[in-house]
Amino acid sequence: MHASAKDTAPAPLSSGHDSQSKERARKVRALLFLSFGWLLALLIGAGTDALLSLRQLDTVERQVSSRFSARSQALSTIVVSVRVYDDQLERFLLQDQLRAPSPDPSDIANKIAEIRDALRGFPSDQFPEEQLLLAEMQNLLLDQENSVATVLTWRPDARQQRAQQFIGEQLLPWRTHILEISQQISTVDGKRLADENLALALRFQSMEERLVWLVALALIAGVLMSLVCGWYILRLERQGRQRYQALARSRLELESLSARLVEAQEEERRSISRELHDEVGQSLGALLVEVGQLTKLVPPEDRVTQAQITHIKSVAETAVKSIRDIALLLRPPMLDDLGLVPALEWQAREISRRSDMEVEVQSQNVSEELGDETKVTIYRLVQEALNNAATHASAKNAKVTALQGPDKITVEITDDGDGFDPERKRGMGILGMEERVRRLGGSLTIQSAPGKGATVTAELPLHLVDSPVNHP
Numbered sequence: 001m002h003a004s005a006k007d008t009a010p011a012p013l014s015s016g017h018d019s020q021s022k023e024r025a026r027k028v029r030a031l032l033f034l035s036f037g038w039l040l041a042l043l044i045g046a047g048t049d050a051l052l053s054l055r056q057l058d059t060v061e062r063q064v065s066s067r068f069s070a071r072s073q074a075l076s077t078i079v080v081s082v083r084v085y086d087d088q089l090e091r092f093l094l095q096d097q098l099r100a101p102s103p104d105p106s107d108i109a110n111k112i113a114e115i116r117d118a119l120r121g122f123p124s125d126q127f128p129e130e131q132l133l134l135a136e137m138q139n140l141l142l143d144q145e146n147s148v149a150t151v152l153t154w155r156p157d158a159r160q161q162r163a164q165q166f167i168g169e170q171l172l173p174w175r176t177h178i179l180e181i182s183q184q185i186s187t188v189d190g191k192r193l194a195d196e197n198l199a200l201a202l203r204f205q206s207m208e209e210r211l212v213w214l215v216a217l218a219l220i221a222g223v224l225m226s227l228v229c230g231w232y233i234l235r236l237e238r239q240g241r242q243r244y245q246a247l248a249r250s251r252l253e254l255e256s257l258s259a260r261l262v263e264a265q266e267e268e269r270r271s272i273s274r275e276l277h278d279e280v281g282q283s284l285g286a287l288l289v290e291v292g293q294l295t296k297l298v299p300p301e302d303r304v305t306q307a308q309i310t311h312i313k314s315v316a317e318t319a320v321k322s323i324r325d326i327a328l329l330l331r332p333p334m335l336d337d338l339g340l341v342p343a344l345e346w347q348a349r350e351i352s353r354r355s356d357m358e359v360e361v362q363s364q365n366v367s368e369e370l371g372d373e374t375k376v377t378i379y380r381l382v383q384e385a386l387n388n389a390a391t392h393a394s395a396k397n398a399k400v401t402a403l404q405g406p407d408k409i410t411v412e413i414t415d416d417g418d419g420f421d422p423e424r425k426r427g428m429g430i431l432g433m434e435e436r437v438r439r440l441g442g443s444l445t446i447q448s449a450p451g452k453g454a455t456v457t458a459e460l461p462l463h464l465v466d467s468p469v470n471h472p
Contacts, residue, residue, distance in 0.1 A: 028232065035228070039221050046214035053207040057200060064196045070123045071189045077118040078137075079182050085111040086175045089148065093163035093171075108152065112145050130188050137181045144174050258435050284320045288313060339368035340375045344382055344400060351398075355390040357415075363402040366409070374460060377436045378402070378411050384429045385413040385456045393417025393454065404462075408442075413456045420454065422446040433458075 088108050119138055147170055154162065291313045298305045335343040341363045348359035382400055389395040395417030403410045422430075430446065437444040437458050448454035 032225075032229065032232075035221075035225055039218060039225060042214065042218050042221065046211060046218060049214070050207065050211050053203075053210075057204055057207070060196075060203075061200055064193065064200070067123060068189060068193045072186075074118060074122045075182055075185055075189075077121075078115060079179065081111060081115045081118055082175060082178050082182075085115060086171060089151075089171060090167060093151070093159060093167060108148065112141070112148065115141055130185060133181050133185050133188070137178060140174060140177055140181070144170075255435075255439065258439070280323050284316055284323065288316050288320070291316060335375055335379055336372075340370060340378060341366055341368075341402065343375070343379055344402065347379070347383060347386070348400065351386045351390055357386075357390045357395050357398055359386060359398045359400065361400045361402075365404045366402050367404060370409075373440060374409070374462075377440055377460065378409070378458070380436060381411060381433050381456070381458055382413055384433055385415075388429055389413075389415035389417050389454065393419065395453070408459050408461045411458045411460075414453065416453045419448045419450050419452045421450065422448055 085108065088111060092108060116138075119134065119141065122134060147166075151159070151166060291309060295306070295309050295313075298309060300306065341361070344363075345361050348361045351357060352359050386398060386400070389398050393415060395415035398413065398415040401410075401412045401414075403412075433456070434444050437460065440460055442458060442460035445457045446454065447457075
């Protein structure tokens with residue numbers, strides 16, 4: 001009762017520890033998921049913000065360029081119209097001196113109308129300084145229009161006399177003033193364009209700084225995430241390595257325990273076989289001798305006593321034979337006295353005698369100087385394979401082949417029994433064979449299929465099996 005309570009006590013602690021580990025792992029996974037999600041959202045947000053900002057800047061830049069182009073085009077139209085108008089009016093006034101075709105007065109009036117329309121078509125989004133200059137230009141145009149209306153009514157002699165005076169005193173100053181105002185408007189527009197470009201540059205710089213901060217924040221977060229993940233991975237690796245080392249130690253301990261159990265089993269079999277042969281066998285032999293002596297003491301006429309003595313003698317002889325068979329099965333003396341091959345041949349004869357399966361043994365270059373562990377392993381391997389073939393596979397024929405090479409010895413047991421699936425059926429016998437072979441550093445393969453018999457092949461390296469094996 002006490003030992004059982006002691007064995008079962010750690011179970012709740014182990015269960016609680018596993019539960020805590022699972023809860024901790026779940027929290028860590030949730031934290032990593034949230035961190036990666038936040039980092040991904042930060043990167044997506046930074047990219048989206050940069051894209052929207054660039055689109056806004058591009059739209060504003062297009063609008064600024066469009067406004068400046070519209071103003072430049074309107075101002076160029078005004079300047080060209082003024083120059084054409086000035087040229088036509090000058091040709092009209094000096095037509096007598098130039099002796100060239102003069103423009104029609106209606107063309108001059110139309111050109112003034114074009115200048116007026118160009119002023120009206122100037123972009124409406126004007127600021128105060130630009131509005132003042134445009135108003136001044138309109139006033140100059142109105143005055144010029146009134147003056148030209150009077151000039152167009154002059155007669156040729158009056159026009160010839162007053163043309164030079166009108167051109168010098170009114171036309172040239174008016175044209176110069178109009179061009180100066182146009183230049184001022186162009187200067188104002190250029191300054192406004194420069195201001196808007198500067199504002200765009202400042203907005204772009206602000207966006208660049210914000211993007212740099214977002215990228216830096218994302219980079220810092222990524223580095224922190226990498227450090228945390230690296231630490232967590234190293235921690236998992238360390239735990240995995242510790243568990244692997246614990247499993248390796250446990251496996252080594254189990255292998256050592258298995259080796260000790262096998263050695264103890266073989267030693268116990270040897271001891272029991274010796275005790276049966278030496279003690280029990282000799283005692284039964286002495287009993288047979290005494291029974292023989294007793295037969296001589298009983299008169300032949302006493303048939304009842306003679307029959308009882310004969311029965312006792314028969315039972316004793318059967319017991320001696322059974323004891324001998326059991327001792328041989330436990331540990332055949334010929335394995336130690338005659339070697340491996342004779343022991344295998346005896347085992348084949350015994351299997352054939354006890355069952356319906358015929359066993360053939362073939363050997364080649366098998367040395368009689370093999371180590372005790374090698375001989376015992378091969379003997380037990382063949383014994384287990386033949387017993388399985390005779391008992392479970394209903395085999396009729398079996399063959400044992402032992403071949404020794406320069407660095408290994410190969411043992412193969414084949415039968416024509418029912419066969420099985422080695423991947424699904426692995427009993428204690430197969431596990432025991434694998435453990436014995438693996439303990440000596442060899443390899444064991446089992447090839448079988450339902451209805452196709454079975455082949456068991458073991459390869460044992462001599463340079464390992466011949467040397468003594470140390471066990472802790």
